[in-house]
Amino acid sequence: MTSSLAEFSEQARAYLFSQVGDCFTNTSRGPGRCLVCTGPTGIAEVQLCGQCSRQRAEFGVGLADLVVPLAYVRGWMTPQHQSEHLVRRYKSPVQPSRWCAELLQFMIHAASAIHGPCIAAAAGSWWQVMTIVPSATRLGADHPVVGLAQQVFEHGNNVDRVLLTPTEHIASTDRHPRRDMFTLSPEVAARVRGRHVLVIDDTYVSGSRSQSAALTLKTAGAQRVTVLCVARWLSYRWDDHWRLIESVLAPYDALIRPVGSGPCLAPR
Template sequence: MNDPRLHETLRNALLDRVGGFFRNTVRHSGETCSVCTGPVASTDSARCGVCSSHHAEFGDRLADQVLPLTYVCGNHPQGIHQSAHTVVSYKRTPVAEKSVKDLCLMILAATTIHASCIAVPPGRTWQAVTFVPSASKPGRGHPVAQLARQVAFHNDADNRLTLDLGPGIEADQRTVRGDRFAVPARYRERVEGKHVLLVDDTWTTGAKAQSAAVSLKEVGAAHVTALCAARWCRYEWESHRLLLDRCTEPYDAYFCPVTGGTCPTN
């Protein structure tokens, strides 16, 4: 996990590829949500309104950690921002290969450089890997499955699993549901008592990722970490605009998505 030369190579590659338009998510108490890193309504709020409502209903059945890597500047009045173009075009048909490679490299770098910080409790890294399925293209054919395949450790065939779509898949996409996804019986032993790394491409409200986390917890996952390449923000919303405008430094793969700063374990 601690190969300084590899870490530096990954960092420099990402700076060159996405540094001009991606910005690291930040964790500032009283400013950003402790779950999704979006803006909070007041300085005494730990979570944003959406994440608070999810927690009120589902509590510890939700993901134990949510780790978005970069902010996306969506809905910009002057046209599509390159960050938004990247996360949208990576899953279009045909896909934009550069966008796919950019997001894949981000997942690889995050799980290589920050594996020790993602491990909960310390020393127990993830033991299974899955991804949030697409309702329109579930299974391993969707680009999000390719993102999950970039996870650096504990990601061989015996550690992977694929979630099925559940009866609640067509429900309001902004709501967390325990029946949106399901863990197939053949994969349950890979989940029970395990730390599961759940990969997603974009967090908007988090409803789908949290629905997947609930499904994993319901069959016995001990811990779920949701690793999301991007946190979608809407530039026309004042609170989002203020947050985006404050984030001016190029994306740095050394910036820890768990601590919001440096890694105490590296």
């Protein structure tokens, strides 16, 4: 890690600690936590949560090769937790919060700048193409997740940017990945074929839309797909999620790797 990047890393760590340290906590994998989505598995010896296990059984290698959520959100608390407020208000169609948007954008920027090499190593290569998970109602550049994608630090790499096109199936409420939720134009399909695609999203709940995007990209010939998102949604309505939320007390630390465990091991 160069001296300038090391200096940025410490500054980013301090800034994010002051802004989101009291509401976000780092995701992690390990006993009792899913190797795919970092959610709870319920049993320490089980490596995948129920939803990721079912998705893998159905779709296999068509799914994303790596999912990288940065922080846990404490969802459906009463009163509403600040972490839920941040991920909801940044994209509110009525009154979006610029402050919330800028915080989430900086989280993505800092994570990709500090841990980009770690993510690329875990995925098997640097990403060559980037896209977002589109919305059913806010298409293309109008969706706030575009602002997240614009803040991904590319480490000097030439990254192609493409858009997925939603189909009518994006309105499905079953929260299960579908091969037909998105489509690609022939021109875009040619640009992803044989390449590593990074998919940017804001919140990972069931993975239905992120993994549907992966299925579309893999069908089009993408060699690898990595999903990078700000938040892994946990719900106080579900006992196993509640137990995981209560076990994670440390404030968000931008130097903790979102893949693997512990601090970033890049030389300083």
